[in-house]
Amino acid sequence: MLIRPDHEDLRIVAYALGRIFTVIAAASLLPLAWAVLGREWHPFASFLLMIGTFAFLGQLGLRYRPLNERLGWSHGMVVVALTWLAVPTIGSIPFIFSGHYGGPVDAVFDAMSGLTTTGLTLVQDLDHMAPSLNFWRHLLHFLGGQGIVIAALVLFAGGGGLTLYYGEARDERILPSVRSTARFIWSVALVHLIAGVLVLGIIGHQVLGFDWKRAFFHALMVFFAAFDTGGFTPQSTSLGYYHSGVFEFAATVLMVAGAMSFGLHYALWRGPRRALIKNLETRTILTTFTFTMVLTMVGLGAAGIYTSVQGLTRQGFFQIISAHTGTGFATIPSSELVMWGGLAFAGMTIAMALGGMASSTAGGIKSLRIGLTVKAVANQTKQLLLPEGAVVSTQYFQSGRKRLTPELAQSAMTVALLYVALYLLGAGVALGYGYGFQEALFESVSAGASVGLSVGLTEPSMPMLLKLTYMFQMWAGRLEFVAVFALLGFIYAWVRGK
Amino acid sequence: MTRSNKLRSRGMPASVGGAAVSFLFEVIIVAGLATVALLVAAVVTAVN
Numbered sequence: 001m002l003i004r005p006d007h008e009d010l011r012i013v014a015y016a017l018g019r020i021f022t023v024i025a026a027a028s029l030l031p032l033a034w035a036v037l038g039r040e041w042h043p044f045a046s047f048l049l050m051i052g053t054f055a056f057l058g059q060l061g062l063r064y065r066p067l068n069e070r071l072g073w074s075h076g077m078v079v080v081a082l083t084w085l086a087v088p089t090i091g092s093i094p095f096i097f098s099g100h101y102g103g104p105v106d107a108v109f110d111a112m113s114g115l116t117t118t119g120l121t122l123v124q125d126l127d128h129m130a131p132s133l134n135f136w137r138h139l140l141h142f143l144g145g146q147g148i149v150i151a152a153l154v155l156f157a158g159g160g161g162l163t164l165y166y167g168e169a170r171d172e173r174i175l176p177s178v179r180s181t182a183r184f185i186w187s188v189a190l191v192h193l194i195a196g197v198l199v200l201g202i203i204g205h206q207v208l209g210f211d212w213k214r215a216f217f218h219a220l221m222v223f224f225a226a227f228d229t230g231g232f233t234p235q236s237t238s239l240g241y242y243h244s245g246v247f248e249f250a251a252t253v254l255m256v257a258g259a260m261s262f263g264l265h266y267a268l269w270r271g272p273r274r275a276l277i278k279n280l281e282t283r284t285i286l287t288t289f290t291f292t293m294v295l296t297m298v299g300l301g302a303a304g305i306y307t308s309v310q311g312l313t314r315q316g317f318f319q320i321i322s323a324h325t326g327t328g329f330a331t332i333p334s335s336e337l338v339m340w341g342g343l344a345f346a347g348m349t350i351a352m353a354l355g356g357m358a359s360s361t362a363g364g365i366k367s368l369r370i371g372l373t374v375k376a377v378a379n380q381t382k383q384l385l386l387p388e389g390a391v392v393s394t395q396y397f398q399s400g401r402k403r404l405t406p407e408l409a410q411s412a413m414t415v416a417l418l419y420v421a422l423y424l425l426g427a428g429v430a431l432g433y434g435y436g437f438q439e440a441l442f443e444s445v446s447a448g449a450s451v452g453l454s455v456g457l458t459e460p461s462m463p464m465l466l467k468l469t470y471m472f473q474m475w476a477g478r479l480e481f482v483a484v485f486a487l488l489g490f491i492y493a494w495v496r497g498k
Numbered sequence: 499m500t501r502s503n504k505l506r507s508r509g510m511p512a513s514v515g516g517a518a519v520s521f522l523f524e525v526i527i528v529a530g531l532a533t534v535a536l537l538v539a540a541v542v543t544a545v546n
Binding site for chain 2: 191195249252253256257260265268269270271273276286289290293294297298300301302304307308309312313316317320321
């Protein structure tokens with residue numbers, strides 16, 4: 001029998017949401033300030049409306065202070081799932097009034113894509129968008145990638161932080177307390193922000209010939225999208241706009257940094273660094289990077305699209321890193337990407353589906369689960385070959401030596417299967433509208449794994465149901481299902497529980 | 499408690515050297531993968 005949530009449960013959820021909305025309202029002051037500095041009064045008014053909505057809902061939630069502020073497991077998961085639905089909806093207000101979107105659904109689509117660090121977009125005439133609005137699009141990447149709930153954790157004390165932390169699809173606590181782990185995550189991001197923006201800004205000025213202001217504007221936007229494996233860009237032609245190998249290389253370094261788990265960042269910063277070599281995730285991701293890259297480039301070679309070594313290396317390498325890290329930058333238009341076909345398409349789709357490391361800003365199945373699944377299968381095979389009754393114990397290394405238990409293997413395989421089902425869902429809907437199988441699967445995996453590469457299906461004129469499906473895929477894929485199931489269970493218990 | 503340990507306990511990475519190693523690792527990984535890509539491209543182009 002399901003127990004219906006009582007008033008106290010609702011107060012706990014409302015109060016936690018109130019705190020988070022208050023933090024988002026504060027963060028939204030940044031694009032507002034940008035609009036003031038740039039004298040962009042039309043976006044300024046819409047930012048005011050958005051901030052007012054966040055602040056109002058925040059204060060409303062804070063009025064319902066529960067008797068016990070400590071969040072239970074299900075409360076935390078529900079709070080995270082609702083946050084990731086509400087923030088894109090309210091955060092789309094400036095987009096709705098911008099005139100750059102076909103309607104409110106398109107605006108919410110972009111805000112969801114931004115927050116989930118996907119990068120698929122339905123924006124129109126991006127090249128003439130006000131800088132403050134463009135900044136807000138990219139800031140959504142940063143807030144989503146670093147974890148908005150985690151940001152609230154750093155700012156507010158209170159129990160139940162662990163459940164919120166896990167709810168945002170992070171399963172590795174680096175430091176003893178969740179708050180110090182959250183602080184570490186934001187410290188890594190800020191250090192990369194300073195270094196990344198400096199390097200990209202200098203390249204923009206010295207190599208691309210931009211004036212300093214323009215160079216640092218582009219550097220900041222590209223940094224947000226690269227380090228948070230997002231994929232939005234300030235220009236409609238993505239990274240192809242810059243036509244610079246040096247700029248692409250610097251962005252690639254940031255994409256790889258973003259797809260690395262924060263546990264790995266910690267090991268790099270504080271040691272022991274020898275652990276990096278033994279780490280299951282490092283080994284798995286380097287193997288899958290190489291495998292998908294070889295597959296893609298052999299496919300491209302066979303298709304004869306790029307005939308020179310330089311062209312093949314530059315296009316194949318950049319696109320595969322962008323796909324595998326879940327970033328979604330492209331240096332070629334979608335009309336050229338769709339021509340890749342065959343093996344190259346398969347390599348790209350597999351790379352997107354696998355994704356980056358666990359507890360990173362990347363999406364997809366994640367290399368830790370792939371590594372654990374492979375180890376579990378090898379374990380089963382070994383068990384079959386050994387005499388009956390023999391015990392096979394498998395260990396792996398990730399922040400220390402750990403034993404691969406049947407429960408852990410089952411959990412990794414279950415989430416991997418759920419991702420496959422999510423990818424097939426979007427592909428099935430697109431197939432229903434008459435799109436080709438390869439293209440339908442590619443775009444669906446791109447949405448479900450929070451990548452953002454497109455072969456042209458994602459456009460303002462696409463069917464409404466497909467837009468809604470991709471939005472669901474982005475939301476469920478980014479939260480890795482647990483929080484989504486918890487919300488559905490909470491609603492069901494509310495309706496049918498006793 | 500030393501300043502380094504205090505920062506560490508709060509989740510702040512105190513070591514500048516640590517950050518430098520981190521950036522170096524990221525550059526090496528990308529350079530290594532780019533080298534593999536170059537080799538594969540050279541072989542694929544030669545075969546074709």
